[in-house]
Amino acid sequence: MKEEKTVKELFSSYSDDILNYSMSLLKDSDDAKDAVQEVFIRFINSQSSFRGDCSYKTWLLVITRNYCYKKLNGKTNQPVLIDENFPHTYEPKLEEKITLNDALKKLKHEEFELIYLREYACHSYQEIAEILGISVDNVKVKLFRVREQLRKYLK
Amino acid sequence: MKHYEYEINLFVDGELEKEKQSELFEHLANCNDCQSLFTDTLILKEKTRLFCVENLNQIKNKPKPVNKFYKIAFYASSAAAVLLLFLLITAKPKETFITKNEVRVDTVFVEKAVNNEIKNVSTLGKKLKTINSNQFSLVNEMKEMKSAKITFSDLIKYDVGS
Numbered sequence: 001m002k003e004e005k006t007v008k009e010l011f012s013s014y015s016d017d018i019l020n021y022s023m024s025l026l027k028d029s030d031d032a033k034d035a036v037q038e039v040f041i042r043f044i045n046s047q048s049s050f051r052g053d054c055s056y057k058t059w060l061l062v063i064t065r066n067y068c069y070k071k072l073n074g075k076t077n078q079p080v081l082i083d084e085n086f087p088h089t090y091e092p093k094l095e096e097k098i099t100l101n102d103a104l105k106k107l108k109h110e111e112f113e114l115i116y117l118r119e120y121a122c123h124s125y126q127e128i129a130e131i132l133g134i135s136v137d138n139v140k141v142k143l144f145r146v147r148e149q150l151r152k153y154l155k
Numbered sequence: 156m157k158h159y160e161y162e163i164n165l166f167v168d169g170e171l172e173k174e175k176q177s178e179l180f181e182h183l184a185n186c187n188d189c190q191s192l193f194t195d196t197l198i199l200k201e202k203t204r205l206f207c208v209e210n211l212n213q214i215k216n217k218p219k220p221v222n223k224f225y226k227i228a229f230y231a232s233s234a235a236a237v238l239l240l241f242l243l244i245t246a247k248p249k250e251t252f253i254t255k256n257e258v259r260v261d262t263v264f265v266e267k268a269v270n271n272e273i274k275n276v277s278t279l280g281k282k283l284k285t286i287n288s289n290q291f292s293l294v295n296e297m298k299e300m301k302s303a304k305i306t307f308s309d310l311i312k313y314d315v316g317s
Contacts (some may be wrong), residue, residue, distance in 0.1 A: 023214050024207070032214075100199075104206050118168065119200060120207035125170050144164045150203065151195055 014057050018064050024116040025068040039063045058130045103153040111146045159189050167196050
């Protein structure tokens, strides 16, 4: 009975976070809603293996991340079509026009995830490290590099 | 001179230790490059945050693609409806020949049925009326009994006391 209540509480307090996180990764609201359900099913199934090293929120987000990446990998296996006829002469001009938003859209999943977790979800470095399964120093360096990359497009 | 790009990045996120903060501020006071870098990083942080908000809103409000099957079904059904309407308007009613005899039989049958119905209704009405009047009188009697009070004179009348 107690377990059920905790799951209910967790759902009411963290389902939005999970929805937004999965939406930022999957870029689709329906898929994200499916992800929330799937994450909680997985959470209930794996509740016994939760050791309490991190907070429930982080644990749920780790599950979310694993689920989303599994789903994304299924999609990204499709071959990417490259337009060979793209006129090369336009490239420098296009590069001039690239705004920060365009640059953000072209970021890899891993890079955008970092930005999202830091700027939108406002997680601390420690939490980000736990979610991504890397060290805090690694988070610092990665975030620094992404920002350095983005700063070029600021002006 | 050493630049503090990395430290600025940490400070903006509130993750720089206090000891290093004073070091950073001392440097910022003297270094114009790092000052502009600092403002750039702040702007970048805010812009990326706004992008995230906008991006999520876009994904949330993205219109769902209409299923092709429903589209085709919609057009097909509307075409069928138009065709049906056209046929209904243009089609002439088929001429039917009914013999007089047939018509007579039908009218007789209908008349009989109607008469039966009327009879049924009237008999049923009569029954109901009698029941109602019976019940009504019974109720009235009961009411009288309830309201009647037995007085002393009644007792004398019926010789109950003695």
